[in-house]
Amino acid sequence: xxxxxxxxxxxxxxxxxxxxxxxxxxxxxxxxxxxxxxxxxxxxxxxxxxxxxxxxxxxxxxxxxxxxxxxxxxxxxxxxxxxxxxxxxxxxxxxxxxxxxxxxxxxxxxxxxxxxxxxxxxxxxxxxxxxxxxxxxxxxxxxxxxxxxxxxxxxxxxxxxxxxxxxxxxxxxxxxxxxxxxxxxxxxxxxxxxxxxxxxxxxxxxxxxxxxxxxxxxxxxxxxxxxxxxxxxxxxxxxxxxxxxxxxxxxxxxxxxxxxxxxxxxxxxxxxxxxx
Amino acid sequence: xxxxxxxxxxxxxxxxxxxxxxxxxxxxxxxxxxxxxxxxxxxxxxxxxxxxxxxxxxxxxxxxxxxxxxxxxxxxxxxxxxxxxxxxxxxxxxxxxxxxxxxxxxxxxxxxxxxxxxxxxxxxxxxxxxxxxxxxxxxxxxxxxxxxxxxxxxxxxxxxxxxxxxxxxxxxxxxxxxxxxxxxxxxxxxxxxxxxxxxxxxxxxxxxxxxxxxxxxxxxxxxxxxxxxxxxxxxxxxxxxxxxxxxxxxxxxxxxxxxxxxxxxxxxxxxxxxxxxxxxxxxxxxxxxxxxxxxxxxxxxxxxxxxxxxxxxxxxxxxxxxxxxxxxxxxxxx
Amino acid sequence: xxxxxxxxxxxxxxxxxxxxxxxxxxxxxxxxxxxxxxxxxxxxxxxxxxxxxxxxxxxxxxxxxxxxxxxxxxxxxxxxxxxxxxxxxxxxxxxxxxxxxxxxxxxxxxxxxxxxxxxxxxxxxxxxxxxxxxxxxxxxxxxxxxxxxxxxxxxxxxxxxxxxxxxxxxxxxxxxxxxxxxxxxxxxxxxxxxxxxxxxxxxxxxxxxxxxxxxxxxxxxxxxxxxxxxxxxxxxxxxxxxxxxxxxxxxxxxxxxxxxxxxxxxxxxxxxxxxxxxxxxxxxxxxx
Numbered sequence: 001x002x003x004x005x006x007x008x009x010x011x012x013x014x015x016x017x018x019x020x021x022x023x024x025x026x027x028x029x030x031x032x033x034x035x036x037x038x039x040x041x042x043x044x045x046x047x048x049x050x051x052x053x054x055x056x057x058x059x060x061x062x063x064x065x066x067x068x069x070x071x072x073x074x075x076x077x078x079x080x081x082x083x084x085x086x087x088x089x090x091x092x093x094x095x096x097x098x099x100x101x102x103x104x105x106x107x108x109x110x111x112x113x114x115x116x117x118x119x120x121x122x123x124x125x126x127x128x129x130x131x132x133x134x135x136x137x138x139x140x141x142x143x144x145x146x147x148x149x150x151x152x153x154x155x156x157x158x159x160x161x162x163x164x165x166x167x168x169x170x171x172x173x174x175x176x177x178x179x180x181x182x183x184x185x186x187x188x189x190x191x192x193x194x195x196x197x198x199x200x201x202x203x204x205x206x207x208x209x210x211x212x213x214x215x216x217x218x219x220x221x222x223x224x225x226x227x228x229x230x231x232x233x234x235x236x237x238x239x240x241x242x243x244x245x246x247x248x249x250x251x252x253x254x255x256x257x258x259x260x261x262x263x264x265x266x267x268x269x270x271x272x273x274x275x276x
Numbered sequence: 277x278x279x280x281x282x283x284x285x286x287x288x289x290x291x292x293x294x295x296x297x298x299x300x301x302x303x304x305x306x307x308x309x310x311x312x313x314x315x316x317x318x319x320x321x322x323x324x325x326x327x328x329x330x331x332x333x334x335x336x337x338x339x340x341x342x343x344x345x346x347x348x349x350x351x352x353x354x355x356x357x358x359x360x361x362x363x364x365x366x367x368x369x370x371x372x373x374x375x376x377x378x379x380x381x382x383x384x385x386x387x388x389x390x391x392x393x394x395x396x397x398x399x400x401x402x403x404x405x406x407x408x409x410x411x412x413x414x415x416x417x418x419x420x421x422x423x424x425x426x427x428x429x430x431x432x433x434x435x436x437x438x439x440x441x442x443x444x445x446x447x448x449x450x451x452x453x454x455x456x457x458x459x460x461x462x463x464x465x466x467x468x469x470x471x472x473x474x475x476x477x478x479x480x481x482x483x484x485x486x487x488x489x490x491x492x493x494x495x496x497x498x499x500x501x502x503x504x505x506x507x508x509x510x511x512x513x514x515x516x517x518x519x520x521x522x523x524x525x526x527x528x529x530x531x532x533x534x535x536x537x538x539x540x541x542x543x544x545x546x547x548x549x550x551x552x553x554x555x556x557x558x559x560x561x562x563x564x565x566x567x568x569x570x571x572x573x574x575x576x577x578x579x580x581x582x583x584x585x586x587x588x589x590x591x592x593x594x595x596x597x598x599x600x601x602x603x604x605x606x607x608x609x610x
Numbered sequence: 611x612x613x614x615x616x617x618x619x620x621x622x623x624x625x626x627x628x629x630x631x632x633x634x635x636x637x638x639x640x641x642x643x644x645x646x647x648x649x650x651x652x653x654x655x656x657x658x659x660x661x662x663x664x665x666x667x668x669x670x671x672x673x674x675x676x677x678x679x680x681x682x683x684x685x686x687x688x689x690x691x692x693x694x695x696x697x698x699x700x701x702x703x704x705x706x707x708x709x710x711x712x713x714x715x716x717x718x719x720x721x722x723x724x725x726x727x728x729x730x731x732x733x734x735x736x737x738x739x740x741x742x743x744x745x746x747x748x749x750x751x752x753x754x755x756x757x758x759x760x761x762x763x764x765x766x767x768x769x770x771x772x773x774x775x776x777x778x779x780x781x782x783x784x785x786x787x788x789x790x791x792x793x794x795x796x797x798x799x800x801x802x803x804x805x806x807x808x809x810x811x812x813x814x815x816x817x818x819x820x821x822x823x824x825x826x827x828x829x830x831x832x833x834x835x836x837x838x839x840x841x842x843x844x845x846x847x848x849x850x851x852x853x854x855x856x857x858x859x860x861x862x863x864x865x866x867x868x869x870x871x872x873x874x875x876x877x878x879x880x881x882x883x884x885x886x887x888x889x890x891x892x893x894x895x896x897x898x
Contacts, residue, residue, distance in 0.1 A: 014708040020700065021717035024777065028720055030744065031732050043742040046751065089630060092623030100620035108628065110889050115635045117885040119835050121854045122874035123638035125645065125861045130637070149634040156627060172328050173361035177375035177422070178349040181619050187374075191365045210725040212838035217862065230727040231842050233735075241736055248728045259723035260716055330613045347615055 035245035042241035058246035068229065075225035077140050079208035082147035083201055090155040095185060098163035099171060109160065112153040120213045131218055138220045147208045155204055162196025202262040209255050226251040278339065278429035278462030279304045280325060285334035287320055294320050295486040297334065302464060307456050310466045311473040312483035318466045319434055325464065326432050327351050338429060354423035355432040358439065360415045362407035368418050369403040375426045393421040413444045430462035437472065449475060470510055482506050504606045507532045513562055513577060518570045528601035528609055535562065535577035537598035545591025549574060551584045565590060645871035653865045665872035678856040681849060686833045688769035689776060694825060697780030698818065705788050722778035726838035733771045734760060734843045764848035771839055780825045787821035788814065827888035834881055853877055
């Protein structure tokens with residue numbers, strides 16, 4: 001649709017959109033700015049916007065709390081582990097459904113989705129009990145497995161959508177060329193699906209990183225990730241705005257950056273392909 | 277060696293019977309074309325031979341060995357797909373090398389075969405490109421190259437030219453024929469285009485609804501079509517089929533006469549009609565004749581040119597020795 | 611395209627995912643169902659035997675039940691109205707020609723990537739704190755009395771926080787839907803003489819209806835389950851105890867597993883009602 005839009009119209013659009021965009025983004029921006037202030041400046045009235053003495057003392061303070069690195073590490077292990085494990089389980093399943101569809105494929109896919117809709121709170125105690133029974137309460141392994149299971153439907157679904165776009169003839173050609181099933185998946189399908197697998201990884205890493213029901217309820221000290229670390233600020237400690245901001249910034253920065261890359265996949269991933 | 281034999285092969289998808297019991301032998305070194313309208317089961321038949329689909333019952337033999345339950349990779353057949361099915365993430369060289377890599381052929385031998393295939397197929401300059409950077413004809417040649425290097429017992433082609441434009445198609449047709457003459461390997465070629473079938477085949481298998489209508493050499497099919505369907509399907513323009521009183525005169529339910537076997541006159545002849553559209557090809561002229569009282573439209577092929585105008589009266593005379601007669605069951609009467 | 615061989619391979623490769631999910635669904639579900647028919651107090655005697663439907667009746671007759679339903683509906687309803695309403699407006703705005711569209715898009719989407727505990731805490735302390743929060747500074751600037759957001763306007767505050775988190779999701783999906791609208795349709799309507807607002811009403815909005823339904827259903831499922839936002843802000847106080855939070859309190863804080871499990875079954879039924887509609891849409895899309 002090539003049509004001349006008056007510069008004036010475009011200018012107005014730009015101004016409104018940027019205004020609203022910045023308003024929505026403001027809490028994040030404010031958090032980042034506050035993280036560089038001293039505690040006194042952070043609560044100053046009237047608030048100081050940019051002209052303050054920038055300091056890194058909050059970051060050092062947060063880092064010095066001996067356990068911050070551990071929380072971060074737990075987040076990485078839990079989000080990364082659950083995502084990788086999920087991909088490992090999901091790739092063969094998605095291959096089957098995309099390339100050897102049967103009458104039941106659709107039902108299986110929908111059923112998988114339906115498990116995603118079970119409210120976590122409905123099964124909180126059983127999971128809690130199982131964790132205790134196997135000595136997995138407050139362990140990273142439990143969370144890796146639980147978050148993997150939680151996101152597995154989305155992972156299968158996303159991969160299925162990507163695989164379906166790969167023409168079946170190419171896989172048949174590989175079969176004719178003498179490739180075994182393993183070689184077919186390893187040499188042909190996986191390399192062709194790399195972009196799809198990458199975006200699936202990304203989105204599910206983000207979802208697992210931000211998950212805050214199981215991570216809050218099943219961890220205490222050892223396995224607690226950043227969600228729990230931040231939640232610990234809900235005590236009066238939270239009144240140290242600058243330190244809270246520094247900790248928050250560190251918890252969300254990596255994901256904001258990853259999220260920026262994944263915005264396209266976000267839509268089809270979270271709507272199970274219903275909106276493209 | 278590459279003799280392929282189908283014994284009482286059937287295929288059904290659920291309740292739908294695609295291939296009723298079918299027997300067919302393809303001799304070693306033969307260029308066999310499966311031809312038929314879309315949905316006739318010709319691609320399914322090819323995929324059964326390839327092993328990409330299971331047969332529901334019956335037996336497939338390759339070189340006298342039962343191959344019915346042998347997976348595609350182990351049948352020693354190579355296939356060229358309609359979409360070429362090149363691996364988009366590999367260079368042309370890697371594409372061609374892939375089947376040899378799977379077969380565990382050593383690298384020196386791989387390179388030797390790649391070089392010779394590339395030379396034969398004019399791909400030497402493109403070996404390091406990706407399929408996405410090639411034209412349709414070049415991709416087709418890569419797909420053929422990938423098939424050749426395996427030195428298969430037989431080549432299977434699934435409508436390989438249908439994605440090419442008309443000019444390229446004629447060129448590739450010749451290249452594939454040339455390849456067959458040189459390699460003398462069995463080839464099975466599926467197409468819906470009877471011109472491809474006529475020009476390339478040693479043996480044509482005409483299929484309709486999973487049934488073999490006729491097997492024979494191109495000229496055999498042209499001169500002696502076994503039934504009305506083959507008569508109408510083989511030959512271009514299509515044979516004129518006439519029913520009713522005119523057919524009865526010759527003791528048949530239907531008579532067929534090819535457009536090239538009708539003589540034309542502006543003054544006298546057996547049938548009278550009115551000139552419709554005239555298609556001038558230079559070498560030939562196709563006249564479409566209305567109001568003959570025989571069929572809706574009678575097509576006539578004339579060598580060279582003829583000066584007639586739309587709406588002129590015209591007289592047609594069939595060459596009686598070239599008349600094909602068919603009975604009520606559609607079968608040929610001799 | 612399948613042989614017996616590839617079909618059995620397919621079944622084998624699907625097995626891990628299917629078995630895992632089946633276990634993940636059935637084992638806890640059956641346990642929850644079992645507990646819900648028992649008097650089960652882990653810290654006060656443990657399993658005290660079957661009690662029939664007593665937990666179910668007690669859960670719905672407790673004084674906390676109806677307020678929690680009201681709170682849940684208020685939060686879900688409020689957030690849905692805000693996110694979808696503003697989402698449509700924002701999507702239309704972002705679809706207009708402008709400078710720096712990509713950057714604005716990122717600014718708008720960003721809140722979705724902020725972990726729930728962070729956004730809840732940042733809002734709670736840095737914005738809604740009655741003495742030092744930014745909003746209280748703002749109120750004072752205009753000479754007004756600062757509001758104790760999370761105690762005096764607790765519901766509004768939580769709806770605000772959650773809406774801020776979910777607005778990006780709604781916007782992004784609606785924007786994607788708007789962009790898939792064939793511009794020729796709008797041009798045809800324009801040629802037919804339809805003014806801007808009518809074009810929106812008769813062309814754009816119907817085109818968006820499917821996306822709106824999907825946003826509605828997906829958000830409902832997630833919003834029914836919001837937890838961290840309440841956990842770190844009010845802890846369920848000041849009328850913000852949702853059904854999810856009530857069950858959480860019954861199970862883990864009061865350690866009344868039987869009662870909590872009965873509540874859990876209610877929550878599962880509720881979520882399934884919404885899920886059925888969502889699955890219908892998704893399923894239809896699979897056939898296409």
